[in-house]
Amino acid sequence: NAGVTQTPKFQVLKTGQSMTLQCAQDMNHEYMSWYRQDPGMGLRLIHYSVGAGITDQGEVPNGYNVSRSTTEDFPLRLLSAAPSQTSVYFCASSFAPGQGNYGYTFGSGTRLTVV
Amino acid sequence: SQKIEQNSEALNIQEGKTATLTCNYTNYSPAYLQWYRQDPGRGPVFLLLIRENEKEKRKERLKVTFDTTLKQSLFHITASQPADSATYLCALDLLSGSARQLTFGSGTQLTVLP
Numbered sequence: 001n002a003g004v005t006q007t008p009k010f011q012v013l014k015t016g017q018s019m020t021l022q023c024a025q026d027m028n029h030e031y032m033s034w035y036r037q038d039p040g041m042g043l044r045l046i047h048y049s050v051g052a053g054i055t056d057q058g059e060v061p062n063g064y065n066v067s068r069s070t071t072e073d074f075p076l077r078l079l080s081a082a083p084s085q086t087s088v089y090f091c092a093s094s095f096a097p098g099q100g101n102y103g104y105t106f107g108s109g110t111r112l113t114v115v
Numbered sequence: 116s117q118k119i120e121q122n123s124e125a126l127n128i129q130e131g132k133t134a135t136l137t138c139n140y141t142n143y144s145p146a147y148l149q150w151y152r153q154d155p156g157r158g159p160v161f162l163l164l165i166r167e168n169e170k171e172k173r174k175e176r177l178k179v180t181f182d183t184t185l186k187q188s189l190f191h192i193t194a195s196q197p198a199d200s201a202t203y204l205c206a207l208d209l210l211s212g213s214a215r216q217l218t219f220g221s222g223t224q225l226t227v228l229p
Contacts, residue, residue: 004158031215034190042221043204044161050213058216090158092217097210103149104217 002026006091006107008078013081013114021110023091032074032093033058033104034066036087045088049074050096081114088112116141119220121205127226128195136190136223138205143218145206148181148188152201153222159204163190195227 007022008088025032033048045058047066063085067078074093078085087112092104122137138148147166151159165172165181165188172179178191192199205220 027224035219040221045216045218048214048216050215052214056214059218073126092158097146097208097215103164104151104159105161106151106158108158109156 004091004093004105004107006089006110008110009108010111011113013112015081015083015114017081019078019081021078021089021091021112022071023074023076023107024072025093025105027070027093027105028071029093029105030071030096032068033092034064035090035092036060036076037090038087042070046076083114086112086114119143119205119207121220121223123223124221125226127228130195130197130227130229134192134193134195134199134225134227136203136205136225136229138188138190138220139211140186140207143186143207143209145207148179148209149206149208149220150179150188150190151206153204153206154201181216192225197227197229200226
């Protein structure tokens with residue numbers, strides 16, 4: 001069981017470049033989310049999905065896009081990277097409430113630096 | 116405004132004592148409240164979930180209480196060990212229809228001294 005797999009682990013981007021952070025889970029979880037973690041700010045929700053084909057915005061969605069074409073994958077796209085997007089990004093997944101253990105499983109994170 | 120506050124950024128306790136961490140929230144109505152542990156350079160790890168209609172939940176040396184009137188959760192680690200040193204995150208599980216958002220506090224860094 002791999003759990004939640006995030007790639008890449010580290011990335012340096014130049015301002016204005018675009019990239020996709022990959023997230024895959026093999027636990028058949030319906031719910032998937034993307035968070036960013038900055039010093040002193042805690043984890044902030046970017047986008048989330050309650051199932052394939054359904055996504056919604058979280059607290060800080062600007063500058064990011066997501067899609068959910070399969071249950072397993074939930075990629076996060078940075079459209080035009082800005083230094084303010086320098087952060088550690090975490091993907092997380094869980095069952096729906098009432099179905100099994102519905103605590104969230106987190107990936108190991110992607111550390112992104114925008115220069 | 117909506118807020119989640121966890122007590123003091125850092126908490127130091129002696130090995131063997133009970134650590135008590137606090138999570139207070141305002142202007143939220145969570146269906147569940149969760150606690151996570153995060154070690155440096157790693158993702159959060161789920162520890163416990165408590166429902167709004169539950170007062171207390173236990174798992175081994177961990178105990179969580181949830182008071183929806185006070186809008187507060189307490190997280191206890193009994194017989195603490197140096198290996199318990201980590202940052203502990205409180206998270207509110209907010210449900211609205213099929214939507215589900217997990218909103219985190221900024222965490223409390225716990226150090227257990229040998």
